[in-house]
Amino acid sequence: MTAETQTPAVKKPEPAGDDSFMNVFLRNLWSANNVLLTALSVVLAVVIGAVLIVVSDAEVLAKFGYFTARPSDALSSSWELISTAYSELLMGAFGDPAVFQAWFAGTATWQQAFTPLSETLTYAAPLVFTGLSVALAFRGGLFNIGAQGQAVLGCIVAGVAGFSFGLPIVLNLAVALVAGVIGGALWGFIPGLLKARTGAHEVITTIMLNYTSALFLSWLVIQKGVQAEGRSDAISKTVAESAQLPSPGGVLRVHLGIILAVLVTAGVAWLLKRSAFGFEIRAVGANPHAARTAGISVARTYVLLMAVAGGLAGLGGATQVLGTAHALTPAVAGNIGFDGLLVALLGRNRPWSTFFAALLFGALRAGGNRIQSFAGISLELVTVLQALIVIFIAAPALVKAIFRLRAARSTGLGASLAKG
Amino acid sequence: MSTATVEDLTEVAAPEPFWSRPRKLGTALILLGVVAAGVFGSLAPGEDARFTLSENAEGAALSIHGPFGAVLFGVLTVIAGGVMVAGLLKRRSNLLLVLGILTFVLSFLCWQVAGHFMPLVDTTEGTLQLALPLILGALAGVLGERSGVVNVAIEGQFLMGAFAGALVGTMATSVWAGLISAAVGGVLIAGILAVLSIRYLVDQTVVGMVLNLFALGITGFLYERLMQPDAQTYNQPPQLPEWRIPGLADIPVVGPVLFEANLLVWLALGLVLAIHFGLTRTRWGLRTRAVGEHPTAADTVGIRVRGLRYLNVLLGGVVAGIGGAYFTLVATGSFTKNMTAGAGFIALAALIFGRFTPFGAFGAALFFGFAQKLAFFLSAIESPLPSQFLNMLPYLATLVAVAGLVGRVRGPAASGQPYIKS
Numbered sequence: 137m138t139a140e141t142q143t144p145a146v147k148k149p150e151p152a153g154d155d156s157f158m159n160v161f162l163r164n165l166w167s168a169n170n171v172l173l174t175a176l177s178v179v180l181a182v183v184i185g186a187v188l189i190v191v192s193d194a195e196v197l198a199k200f201g202y203f204t205a206r207p208s209d210a211l212s213s214s215w216e217l218i219s220t221a222y223s224e225l226l227m228g229a230f231g232d233p234a235v236f237q238a239w240f241a242g243t244a245t246w247q248q249a250f251t252p253l254s255e256t257l258t259y260a261a262p263l264v265f266t267g268l269s270v271a272l273a274f275r276g277g278l279f280n281i282g283a284q285g286q287a288v289l290g291c292i293v294a295g296v297a298g299f300s301f302g303l304p305i306v307l308n309l310a311v312a313l314v315a316g317v318i319g320g321a322l323w324g325f326i327p328g329l330l331k332a333r334t335g336a337h338e339v340i341t342t343i344m345l346n347y348t349s350a351l352f353l354s355w356l357v358i359q360k361g362v363q364a365e366g367r368s369d370a371i372s373k374t375v376a377e378s379a380q381l382p383s384p385g386g387v388l389r390v391h392l393g394i395i396l397a398v399l400v401t402a403g404v405a406w407l408l409k410r411s412a413f414g415f416e417i418r419a420v421g422a423n424p425h426a427a428r429t430a431g432i433s434v435a436r437t438y439v440l441l442m443a444v445a446g447g448l449a450g451l452g453g454a455t456q457v458l459g460t461a462h463a464l465t466p467a468v469a470g471n472i473g474f475d476g477l478l479v480a481l482l483g484r485n486r487p488w489s490t491f492f493a494a495l496l497f498g499a500l501r502a503g504g505n506r507i508q509s510f511a512g513i514s515l516e517l518v519t520v521l522q523a524l525i526v527i528f529i530a531a532p533a534l535v536k537a538i539f540r541l542r543a544a545r546s547t548g549l550g551a552s553l554a555k556g
Numbered sequence: 557m558s559t560a561t562v563e564d565l566t567e568v569a570a571p572e573p574f575w576s577r578p579r580k581l582g583t584a585l586i587l588l589g590v591v592a593a594g595v596f597g598s599l600a601p602g603e604d605a606r607f608t609l610s611e612n613a614e615g616a617a618l619s620i621h622g623p624f625g626a627v628l629f630g631v632l633t634v635i636a637g638g639v640m641v642a643g644l645l646k647r648r649s650n651l652l653l654v655l656g657i658l659t660f661v662l663s664f665l666c667w668q669v670a671g672h673f674m675p676l677v678d679t680t681e682g683t684l685q686l687a688l689p690l691i692l693g694a695l696a697g698v699l700g701e702r703s704g705v706v707n708v709a710i711e712g713q714f715l716m717g718a719f720a721g722a723l724v725g726t727m728a729t730s731v732w733a734g735l736i737s738a739a740v741g742g743v744l745i746a747g748i749l750a751v752l753s754i755r756y757l758v759d760q761t762v763v764g765m766v767l768n769l770f771a772l773g774i775t776g777f778l779y780e781r782l783m784q785p786d787a788q789t790y791n792q793p794p795q796l797p798e799w800r801i802p803g804l805a806d807i808p809v810v811g812p813v814l815f816e817a818n819l820l821v822w823l824a825l826g827l828v829l830a831i832h833f834g835l836t837r838t839r840w841g842l843r844t845r846a847v848g849e850h851p852t853a854a855d856t857v858g859i860r861v862r863g864l865r866y867l868n869v870l871l872g873g874v875v876a877g878i879g880g881a882y883f884t885l886v887a888t889g890s891f892t893k894n895m896t897a898g899a900g901f902i903a904l905a906a907l908i909f910g911r912f913t914p915f916g917a918f919g920a921a922l923f924f925g926f927a928q929k930l931a932f933f934l935s936a937i938e939s940p941l942p943s944q945f946l947n948m949l950p951y952l953a954t955l956v957a958v959a960g961l962v963g964r965v966r967g968p969a970a971s972g973q974p975y976i977k978s
Contacts, residue, residue, distance in 0.1 A: 188774070192781035279761055336958040339708070339761050340908060344951040347898055355944035477765060514780035516893075519773025526766050527748075531756040 170484065176535050177528035181521045186218045188520065189513060193217055221511050228506025229256050229499035247387050252502060254390040258460060260498025261393035262287070265452030266476025267494050268404050269324075271485040273338075273445040275408060276437060277421035282327055282342025283449040284473025285349040286320040290453025292353055293319030295464040296362065298375035298457070308378040313454050320450015321443045323349060328442025332435035338442070346473070354466040364463065372464035381459040393455035397491065400451065405487040417441055449473060478526045497522060578649040582640025585633055585656035592663035593630025600626045605669035607676050609808050622670025629663035661926075672937045679929060681813045684821060685887070687925025689714060689896075691824045692879030693903025694910060694917035695831055696742075696872035701912050702835060703868040704848040704970040708764030709749050710876050711900025712771030716741035717880020719775040722891035723783070725793030725884070734793050735881050742877020743870055745771055750869040754862050757974040768900070776893045783891060791890045796820060796881075820882055827875065832914040844868060848968035851975040861975045879903070905954035912967055924950040 190196055196217055199210040227233075231252045238244035266283045273280035280286075294316030303311055327341040356362055357370045364373045383391035408414040419427040420437045428434050453469055461468045479497055483490030504518035528535050600622035608617040620628075636656035640649055665674065693710045700707035720741030725734020745767055753760040783791035796818040804815040814821070835841035843864055846854040851861045883899075884891050902924055909923075910916025931946035 188777065192778055194782075194786075279759075281761070281765060330955075330959045334959050336955075340904075340958050341955055343708070343901055344905065344955045347901060348948050348951045348955075351944040351948050355942050474765070474769060478769065481762065481766070514777045516773050516776035516780060519769060520777055521773075523766055523770035523773055527752070527763075527770065530758045530762055530766065531752050533756045534752070 173532050173535055174482070174529065176539060177525050180528050180535065180538065181524035182222070184524055185517055185521050186222075189218055189221050189517070190214045221507055221513050221517075224507045224511045225500070225503035228252055228503035228510075247384070251387045252506070254384075254388040255502035255505070256495065256499045257390045257394045258498070259501040260494045261391070261397050261459065262452040262456045262472045263475055263479050263494035263497050264394075264397035264401060264491050265455065266449045266472050267479030267483060267490040268401060268476075268487060269320075269445040269448035269452065270477050270480035271483060271487065271490045272404060272408070272417070272448065273441060274480060274485040275421050276417040276441040277424065278328075278331070278338050278438065278441060278445075280324070280342060280442070280445050280449075281339055281477065282324065282345050282446070282473070283452075283476045284469065284471070285342065285346035286323040286446040286449035287453035287456070287473045287476075288346075288349040288353050288469045289323040289446075290316040290320040290450025291457045291461075291464060291469050292349075292356060292453075293450070294454035295372060295375060295457040295468070298379035299373040301379075302376060303378070305378040308376060309381065309458065312375070312379040312458055313451065316450045316454025316458075317447040318450070320453060321447035324446015324449065325439065325443040328439040328446075331442070332438045350466070353464065353468070357464050357466060362464070370466050374463045375458055379458060380462060381455060383459070389460060391455075391459040393459040396451075396455065397494075400448070401487050401491040404448070408487065413437075413440065449476065452476065475522070478522050481526045482529055484529075578640045578643070578646065578652075581649070581653055581656075582637040582642075585637030585640065585653070585660075587637075588656070588660050589630050589633030589635075589637055589663075591630075592633055592660050593627045596663050596667035597623050597627035597630060600667040600670045603671040605666050605671070606673035607665075607669070608673050609676055617673065618676075620666060622666050625666030625670075626663045629659040629666060632659040633663065668934060668937070668939055668941070674933065676809055677812050679926075679933065680809060682929040682932070683922060683926040684813055684817075685925075686928045687921045688820055688824055688886070689879040689882045689899050690903045690906050690921035690924055691828065691918055692820075692875050692882070693900055694906040694921050695824075695827055695914060696746075696876035696879065697904060697907035698831060698835075698912060698914055698917055699844075699868045699872035699875065701907065701971050702848045702968055703844045703865045704851060704968060704973065704975070705750070705753060705865050705869050706760040706764065706972045707746075707749065707869065707872060707876075708761050708904060709745055709767040709771075709900075710879075710903050711896060711898065712764075712768040713742040713745045713873055713876035714880035714883065714896040714900045714903075715771045715775050715894070716745050717877035718883040718895060719778070719880075719891050720744075720877070721881040722791055722793045722884035723778075726790055729794060731794040731796050731885055734885055735796070735878065738881035738885070739874045739877040742875070742880060743873035746869050746873025746876070749873075750866050753974060754865050754869075757976065760972050760974075772894055775891070779891060779893050787890065793884055793889065795889060796885045818886055820878070820886060823878065828914050828918045835914065845968070847975075848970055851970050851973075855975070855977065861977075865975070876900075876903075902950045905950045908967075909950075909954050909957050923953075 196210065196213045199213055203210050229252055231249060235244055235249050235251075239246055239249040266287055269283045269286065270280050294312045297315035298308070298312040301308060301311060323345060327336070327338045327345060330336040330341050331338050354370065357372050362372050364371050381391040381393050381396075383389060406414075408417065416427070416432050416437050419430065419432055420434055420441075424434045427437075452472055456470070456472060457464060457468055475497060476494075479493045480490055482496070483493035500518045500521060504515040507513045507517060508515040603622055604619045605622045605625060606617045606619040610616075633656050636652050636659065639645055640652050640656075645652060693714060696713065697707050697710055717738035718741075721734040721738030724737035725731055728734070748770075749760075749763055749767055752758045752763045779791075798816060798818050801815040805811045807815070833841075835844065843854065843859050847859060847861050847864050855861050880896070883895050888895070903921070906920035906924055907917050910918065910920035927946055927949040931943035934941055934946065935943045
């Protein structure tokens with residue numbers, strides 16, 4: 137700070153030329169780098185979420201009716217509502233301090249203390265796979281909206297393999313997982329092939345395949361041989377114990393899927409960075425014409441890439457059914473494919489960033505469950521937050537514009553943003 | 557959407573002139589006809605299929621012996637296909653195609669309805685009602701797409717429209733207020749889509765998909781916060797009244813369907829005509845198409861590319877929002893979470909299947925609406941055919957259409973590409 141006051145004395149001050157450590161640090165911190173943009177996107181989403189919470193609460197809203205008379209009423213109750221909601225969210229995602237204290241005092245088990253983290257990882261595991269599926273396809277210039285359908289197919293094939301073969305332990309799980317991958321890969325292969333052979337746009341074909349697979353699943357679960365015996369509702373037989381992903385059990389639902397997710401993320405990172413196929417993917421994604429001139433078969437890359445992406449999403453579906461659901465229902469895949477889309481966008485299509493984005497989404501989802509049951513605020517708040525974060529991530533210029541307005545009052549901060 | 561196809565890059569052989577589009581379609585029709593006559597004809601129970609002209613089993617009916625009808629219409633399909641393959645009536649190939657599909661469907665119906673009855677008024681009315689949101693959604697897509705903005709957020713606009721319609725309709729106890737706010741809800745999503753894709757140049761399909769999730773989340777959130785605890789105050793919208801035009805409403809079948817209907821029916825039909833006329837005959841339409849095909853050229857002659865795109869996307873938001881109102885103000889009396897259940901994507905399918913034209917989208921929407929109605933009908937008569945497969949029809953048909961198995965669908969050239977003024 138002393139340097140800052142001295143420089144004007146030596147020469148004429150230049151707003152951007154002042155390179156004292158503090159200023160350079162601040163300038164870089166407050167520039168449009170990815171970390172800051174992500175953080176600001178989250179902040180913006182949380183703020184909008186807070187507004188939604190308040191606006192949708194009749195009691196608090198009534199207090200705003202006499203805001204001019206007694207603003208403290210409205211403000212304090214809004215603040216209370218918002219802080220309860222978000223602290224429940226955090227506790228649901230990472231752990232409740234009260235339960236940790238109870239654990240140290242011996243009145244609660246360690247399993248209870250770690251339940252929130254376990255939930256976060258449980259929700260994150262399938263999202264890692266579907267996120268990687270979308271991210272990988274993006275790197276090759278394809279927009280794989282079909283991750284949802286591919287995950288559904290993965291669920292179907294893994295689930296059916298899980299309850300029909302009755303193989304010994306380990307082998308049964310391996311077969312079911314591979315079956316899920318194959319199912320998803322097949323569902324990704326179709327749009328890849330259509331894109332390569334006829335130029336049909338993958339966005340359209342994968343949207344259509346999403347709904348086709350969902351309808352197929354809802355038909356399949358009520359067929360004889362698939363439907364659970366003695367049940368009239370749409371649920372399949374339970375996956376054999378030996379085909380389920382191992383889990384500590386009890387209140388901890390976390391399963392082997394999350395470790396698998398780490399390994400697969402590492403694998404995808406290697407594939408993209410170090411393998412010949414990864415190079416082809418990136419080349420085609422950067423410029424298909426140039427890639428073709430360089431001797432890469434664009435058609436072959438598209439087909440393979442979609443099959444691999446489909447396989448990843450299928451693995452996500454498989455972890456969902458073998459790890460948590462243990463039986464097929466029409467909604468077994470939930471929204472993991474579409475959430476994977478958001479995860480990939482948030483992770484900017486890089487494997488490890490996508491992994492952490494999936495963790496964030498898992499945390500939000502786990503926290504959302506707690507908000508719903510403890511604060512009585514709809515779980516859908518999480519969907520809104522997720523979508524908002526990604527909207528801001530996808531439009532960095534928008535975030536920059538918003539924050540430049542605020543930063544304009546303090547000099548220096550706006551200067552670096554104006555360039556972006 | 558990027559139009560660089562692999563085919564452009566790899567295929568060098570000239571297309572074979574013999575296998576023209578009519579010939580391919582004709583061959584497909586012949587195959588379908590053979591299936592219809594052979595399979596449907598032999599499976600149909602030997603009883604009469606009755607198509608009553610009323611809403612129930614009573615009254616006058618067209619009736620035909622099941623197996624005979626199935627074979628007869630199957631043969632007619634083959635004939636329609638044969639005419640196309642032979643290269644006769646080249647100028648009427650679209651008509652032949654429609655005839656071929658129609659006779660195929662009739663053959664299928666003869667098989668399924670044999671031993672039962674199908675009320676024609678109910679079927680036609682149901683088809684049109686189910687097609688209504690699809691027509692409006694697809695028209696919204698036409699508006700955006702023809703000016704070069706891909707709109708995959710139709711689903712989100714539906715949801716927002718349905719929600720806003722129910723909420724404001726109930727609070728103001730006025731169906732018209734509901735209808736207007738449904739349009740506003742659609743415009744809201746369309747506005748975000750427009751700003752992000754036109755101003756901030758974000759990939760249009762990405763924005764669209766994210767907006768779908770956003771709409772799903774926000775309507776679901778507000779539904780659970782407001783509507784579920786207090787449906788009386790927030791979620792009991794008045795219904796759009798049915799108006800009857802005396803005289804015209806007495807025409808059999810057509811009368812009760814078209815002239816004893818709610819406003820949305822006429823609005824949808826009117827919009828199909830208006831948008832077709834607008835696109836082909838007016839200055840706005842010419843400019844829209846120019847912007848959608850070649851924005852740089854349009855800009856050169858002084859058309860405001862971005863302004864026109866904003867206008868069209870927002871207009872599309874109005875239309876799709878009103879389409880969303882159908883769900884709460886016509887079909888059911890209240891909003892529920894994710895109540896559109898993929899209808900926006902069927903509308904997108906209708907748009908593509910209808911080759912990005914208002915009439916095409918209208919026809920495709922009717923076809924998809926009929927498929928849905930048929931699925932309801934078949935499960936009501938306990939047909940062994942699973943309804944899920946009939947519900948797949950729109951998606952599979954679109955898949956076939958975009959894959960170019962029977963004639964390629966091509967969108968506007970600049971569709972999906974942001975315009976950056978250089």
